[in-house]
Amino acid sequence: MRGVWKADLFLGNNGPDNWVGTTVKNSAARLEGAQGLRIGIYPKQNDSDVPRKDDALNLVRLPLPYDGAFMETFYKAFFLVRAFLRADARVPGEEHLPDAEDRFLCKELVARRDYPILTVVEALRDMSQRDLLQTADVTEVPPTAALSEAEGLVENPSPASDPEFVTLSPVAGTSAHRT
Helix, strand or coil: CCCHHHCCEEEEECCCCEEEEEEECCCHHHCCCCCCEEEEEEECCCCCCCCEEECCCCEEEEEECCCCCHHHHHHHHHHHHHHHHHCCCCCCCCCCCCCHHHHHHHHHHHHCCCCCHHHHHHHHHHHCCHHHCCCCCCCCCCCCEEEECCCEEEECCCCCCCCCCEEECCCCCCCCCCC
16 A cells, blocks of 8 residues: 555445556656556557556556547646646636636636535536436446457457456446546
8 A cells, every 4th residue: 555645546446345546647658656556547649559567567557548538638627726726726827727618617616715625516516517428337347358468469358368468348338438
């Protein structure tokens, strides 16, 4: 658990309460391994940049698409919160947040700065139009492919596959993102 403080994100499942320390970086070169970290997420560089185990860092490298996808959303939210906090919980100037929707969110936070944080989070959640999102519970899906240094990509691996494999599973029954 000593390196878990370096986690940027925890991925897991509420059911069995299993969580994995994850590092999120803006490039593969910035990934760092640490005790307690098991997944390294970064923007995908090209089509040959695929999930794989990195023994040197003791991480599963997980490249994700950037434009309009998780990585862009993660960094946009991170930079918004950082600018808001640096402005002493006030609306930062346009030079710090050029997007109008970012400044709008900061204005909503400023208007609620005297309320308890959990009350503010709930108020923002109520404003979020969750009906526009398609959500699903995480379910166990058998892997459709496995990746290892020795054997490369193996489609439909047997259950007794090499323990060094990184398995790749589709999202069960939907292409929606879990929120």
